[in-house]
Amino acid sequence: MKGTTVLCIILCITFSLQSQNRNPLKANIMFTLEKIAAIHATVKSGADFPRYVQELKAIGMSHYDAFVSDGHTDYFAVDGEKLISSAKYSELSIADSADKDRFEERLKLHQQGGTDYITFCRDCADTGVEKWRVDMNAMVCTYFDKAGNVVLEERIPTK
Numbered sequence: 001m002k003g004t005t006v007l008c009i010i011l012c013i014t015f016s017l018q019s020q021n022r023n024p025l026k027a028n029i030m031f032t033l034e035k036i037a038a039i040h041a042t043v044k045s046g047a048d049f050p051r052y053v054q055e056l057k058a059i060g061m062s063h064y065d066a067f068v069s070d071g072h073t074d075y076f077a078v079d080g081e082k083l084i085s086s087a088k089y090s091e092l093s094i095a096d097s098a099d100k101d102r103f104e105e106r107l108k109l110h111q112q113g114g115t116d117y118i119t120f121c122r123d124c125a126d127t128g129v130e131k132w133r134v135d136m137n138a139m140v141c142t143y144f145d146k147a148g149n150v151v152l153e154e155r156i157p158t159k
Contacts, residue, residue, distance in 0.1 A: 069092055070092070072087050100127075110123070140155055
């Protein structure tokens with residue numbers, strides 16, 4: 001009798017997931033906000049970014065969008081699931097227009113380890129960058145202004 005009950009429960013869960021167009025074998029994403037935070041804690045500067053991206057890809061992430069205004073991030077798994085982190089800092093005001101040249105200067109400094117994360121986020125806000133998207137499949141990082149225009153797109157080194 002117990003085996004029949006367990007089988008019934010498994011079939012009910014499977015049917016429920018299939019009716020929601022979700023694969024029952026991929027019902028749970030492989031990463032959590034805690035895993036992401038643990039990986040992020042090892043990042044000291046922009047120089048660590050390529051390794052960080054590779055580690056996120058290894059736990060099943062396809063891409064993420066990082067929002068400069070408050071530091072929250074939308075994370076997307078390879079199976080389409082999504083996690084959203086909470087705000088990381090007080091609201092920053094994003095400049096209305098992008099200053100690409102100044103942004104590239106500040107980004108280069110950050111990538112060389114010259115600034116910490118919050119300083120880089122302030123630099124993004126000051127130069128009109130609203131968010132960036134990291135695509136683990138294409139290995140590119142794209143920065144966008146308030147209007148959704150691409151300010152800069154860079155290949156991520158794979159070392």
